[in-house]
Amino acid sequence: MTDAQTAAIRIRQLRSQLEEHNHRYYVLDEPSVPDAEYDRLFRELQALEAEYPQLISAQSPTQRVGGAALAAFGEVRHEVPMLSLGNAFAEEDLLNFDRRVREGLGELLPAGDLFGAGAEVEYCCEPKLDGLAVSLLYRDGLLVRGATRGDGTTGEDISSNVRTLRNVPLQLQGSGYPPVLEVRGEVFMSKAGFEALNARQLAAGAKPFANPRNAAAGSLRQLDPKITASRPLQFCCYGVGQVEGELAATQVGVLQQLKGWGLPISGELKLVRGAGQCLDYYRDIGARRSTLAYEIDGVVFKVNDIGYQRELGFRAREPRWAIAHKFPASEELTELLDVEFQVGRTGAVTPVARLKPVQVAGVTVSNATLHNMDEVARLGLMIGDTVIIRRAGDVIPQVVQVVLERRPAAARPVQIPEHCPVCGSAVERTQLVKRSKGKETLSAGAVYRCVGRLSCQAQLKQAIIHFVSRRALDIEGLGDKIVEQLVDVGLVSSPADLFILRYEQLVVLEGFADLSARNLLAAIDSSRTPTLARFIYALGIPDVGEETAKLLARALGAMERIRQALPEVLTWLPDVGAEVAHEIHSFFAEEHNQKVLAQLLERGVELQDEGDLHAEFAACTTLATLIDKLQIPFIAVTGAEKLADKTASLEALIALSQDWLALSVFKNLNEKARQSLRDFFASPANCLRARQVEEQLRAFGMHWESPRRAVAGLPLAGQTWVLTGTLEAMSRDQAKQQLEALGAKVAGSVSAKTHCVVAGPGAGSKLDKATELGLPVLDETAFLQRLQLLQAKE
Template sequence: MTDAQTAAQRIFHLRAELDEHNYRYYVLDQPSVPDIEYDRLFRELQALEAEHPELVTPESPTQRVSGAALAAFGEVRHEVPMLSLGNAFEEQDLLDFDRRVREGLGDLLPAGDLFGGGVDVEYTCEPKLDGLAVSLLYENGLLVRGATRGDGTTGEDISSNVRTIRNVPLKLQGEGWPAVLEVRGEVFMSRAGFDALNARAAESGGKTFANPRNAAAGSLRQLDAKITASRPLEFCAYGIGRVDGELPGSQYEVLQTLKTWGVPISRELKLAKGATGCREYYQDIGERRDSLAYEIDGVVFKVNNLAWQRELGFRAREPRWAIAHKFPAREELTELLDVEFQVGRTGAVTPVARLKPVQVAGVTVSNATLHNMDEVARLGLMIGDTVIIRRAGDVIPQVMQVVAERRPAGARPVHIPEHCPVCGSAVERTQLIKRGKGKETVSEGAVYRCVGRLACGAQLKQAIIHFASRRALDIEGLGDKIVEQLVDAGLVASPADLYTLTYDQVVVLEGFADLSTRNLLGAIADSRTPALARFIYALGIPDVGEETAKLLARALGSLERIQRALPEVLTYLPDVGLEVAHEIHSFFADEHNQQVIRDLLARGVTLQDEGDVSAEFAACTTLAGFIDKLNIPGIAATGAKNLADKGGSLDGVIALSRDWLELSVMKGLNEKAKQALREFFSDAGTIERARAIDVQLRDFGMHWESEKKIVEGLPLAGQTWVLTGTLETMSRDLAKEKLEALGAKVAGSVSARTHCVVAGPGAGSKLAKASELGVKVLDEAGFIARLADLGGGR
């Protein structure tokens, strides 16, 4: 077989494979390979066709824009073709693009001075959104049609659907727009919108989406526009098509003009001079990529001068005046070699994918998270499968999808072990208990758990690592490897045993000498006086993170009260629901956990910052609120208030429930609610529980009849602050503590509800967002001065 015949066969197979991928991606919205794999195949085909131009045909994927209109939608023919962009993967690709632009412009590009090499081309720069390209047609300022790109020449009529996208203007604002204006852009879904959509789907038992791009494409191409309207879609314009009228002469000015007409454009749109300016923009966006509210896979550069764009023209499938500079691949194909199971701090038995090593975004990946067995089932995963894995920033790589058509004959199913792989104890599936008005619903949870607790070495090690971590008791030098040695040597069987370690026990361990031993024992001794909030967090209570631990400490004031607090009392805390309240109560009701706490206190751990119940917490109860928290079926907040007004006390409400004549004439409760009240208080256990809550509220000084302290509001109560950049005179953690002590909530992102942003050197997208929204910004000096004014300085 000749080289030409071999090339022809390979070209045939590549075209067939690319056509199949295009169909899955553009028509079915079910891509089976990541973009990086498609790009490899496409570039291989380009190279072969360049070597054998006689084999190039008009139907080759390199000669047209991929995709075909769905028969379910009407067809729209684009008067100006919607072409895709060429790609740059390396810096040299960008340099070559800039060189070709300058060569193509020739004498149109002004000459430089005597000492320069010519004038740099000006480019527009904006993120490459990962969504679906669409066309919006406006006639006399009114939206008359929406269409997908389709094959670039013919798309799908999705007019009804695009009209449901909230940020698409149905009528252009202002004046001066052309009689006919075709706006082109991307329909996408933000990360937050995508997460919320999947959460709703999972809760209702529906199908979840693999990524925001699939979610946006699938949502936009629904035959029922009501479904599209329920999805959190957004639109961002990046250019224009047909125009009957006058527009400015540059890409940047056109987009800014669209913005004045109410059409959304990218907030990251900027101008750059030459390849150097483009490279700087690419690096900046790349560093901020994970902080953006939406997914992007690169940056788009376009020659800004529209006359120069027309001069440069087009190739077969792409403009010569624009290029997409892709980021390193975050998705890759590899083989699932095995699934192993790890045991965490709470006993959760979690499947972990062992992969054939592969480079993803510059890092070799050999392991990936699978979350839980429900996720394994959702993926349809089998050992031996070819899978798509994704890595984003510092996020642990995860398996996104199975390439089912590549499944080998010997693929094996994944089974949860019956016994813990570490200690051999039984592995049980957790149960979810949903508590509502007068009833509990039990269902199977997604987590499997080893029942061995601290008798399980894995749980013990993870519990001690958490206990010693920086945000818990902050025992410097007590890292993972040292904890493993201490546990394996039998020196530590609970966190309390850390405080019984001796010099002779530690110095003989691997890696220890006199100084390192004294340093570790000194760090352990220094941790004996933790703040109450740190101690609560260090205990590792399920669903209690750092913020909830602070809330418990600040509101209840003492370990003794936190240990005794009933679930209904805990729900008076903001953001603590009944499920979390039961987790907290169950943790402290466990005798083993109680013993660990007693041992810690007996071995010299002395809690700081203990005091009374906070005045704000003590003042938050009412009889009506108390009745509502009893979860009596059919009695919500209004009915509870009516009962409180009528009964006057818990005993009065109980008496009312037994006085049928009095209850029957009571207004504000329907007959069903009255019957439910009678049945609720006819149970002796229910009455005992209600009285116990009532007694505890009195004991804590929280009862509505208790004498109340004057509540002095904290100066920053109700305000949300954001910290960004590097603070030079204090740590971010210390700044956060000071703000929280003054009543502020410290958030991780800027919104219209943010009161103030503290920006240190290196502040990036959060500072830009604050400026855009008009949020107050303080530098570090101003922040420290503000703290001093409020009495929260150092």
């Protein structure tokens, strides 16, 4: 056998393996190998194809990255027209559609029951993805063409671009597929993918996309396939067009066949009977719309029986056997009447659009967020403009675009106020500090802040509202209005003042009486024993959310260690970067915050579950990582390791830096790095700082010379659990806390990686998905028994 023949066999093997891995990763969400192994196989295939270019095929996974740019798209004529669907906007429209279907089928339907109820039609239901309709043509299982819908009769040839989509098989899997198979579906972009793409666009100084649909359409119609390959596009098929051969006799059956051949179909696909169940599906997915990973604008209902579809046929440009039940519009036009500025908990002065009221997605919208002045500038927004407003689910409405052709002559620019609209203090633009290797770079931030801090009542009110919120100290009955009242009358000027409120102060306030005053004091009193994690979160440290608060509490174990922690020490904790570490350190270094913290503890707040440093962080440092954390210019990780090997201690390192002769013969650093080391430790301030960091590492027990401690394995470590439905014995938050305490990660969606699902009454699609995947499912009784068993072993 020749070398070329051997290479051809290996190339076929590699292509088959890589396509299988692609299918598992992008379609099934069940990756079968680590990324490193996939990359190794991919590089091996690239190398073989480079050595034997005559063996390169359009079906090779290496060709997904895109070839040369096109001068223009060719035309494709659809053998079977890609028709649009009729729309239903109200329940009555859907009921009329169902009536027309039953009338059109007439005697083909089985007879109704003895009570006079008519026969019900089976419908295939799936969400209507907000993307771009495309056609994929397979011949003998090989992808030979991709096309846009175009005008339904003629589209554009986008074959080079659809090949770059990772979840589109270049060759169908399995067997039994027709010799000619045209698959139709939607190319779309997930919400997360859209946000990541826009972040890259802004970072590159390019214009961001208005919405995921525009982003998907724009990405798919690039003349350069390499651009398409760089975009997070996905494909989901919903039917077929031209077919030479036999397929299943039902719509659901056809889609399941396509899935078996490696094509992605909707995870929300469902078979129902009658208009009533169609409406149930519409309401259910509408309620979950904002939690889906992708945008949808309605639901598509299709008669499931293919024979019935043929009988019903078409009218004009749409089938009689399918309809799109659209959700209320999520985008509308309205007028920007004014821009006002609100002051938040951290002093951020945020522009808010005041709009001419308009109905968007079934809700009257009169306000919309503008985020910050950079967003105002990006939009080119002026007061008086006509704007496009978007509202999706429960998301705060946003201004997404200005309609420039409608701008009036009297339009006025939006100006940031020089003084705080609440307290009159100066408003200043934030400075972004970028710290790297011993130097700080300042640049203008996107946020403007009131400098009045807690002398500004808006900031004080928001800080206390956060402090008492459900996920913080959870003081029942202390809502926004009461907090504002307590601040306005001067009873509360910091969170600590809540714990010295007296009955006679409250009972005389408007809205209070004997019982309400006593209830509030009782709620405040019961909040005096928060967990350390809740207390840290309640303090409102900038950039410290619930997860970071839990990490600080779990890792450092005690308020005093967290309060003292230097930024360099904090960065040893996972997911705590330099900026967050400086925010935490600066918060506890601020005199006012120190005073409030002391008052809280003096006034009876007793933190729970404080203890030792977590065992996994005991002796977790090395001298090399300490050198790296000092951010000495021109000394990277490798240089730090070589210095640590040479010196073995910080004091020896400082001595080496000042010994010109010894350092000059240390050949593991170049001259620039050696000079940088000399300069760094020539500064007494840098020497002092390095010694302070080492001293704190030693005091905390994190130093490399500290005693190591065995890490007790948590029983659910590494497992992912999902909670769905209603729990009666405890809240979902309480269940989440108990699972996390046992080491589990609690996720919001079910996948093949989920270890177990807890399903209470009212569980819906998550339970269905778990059942479909064959995952363990516990009801509440079984869940509580499992918790008791695990906690008993702890």
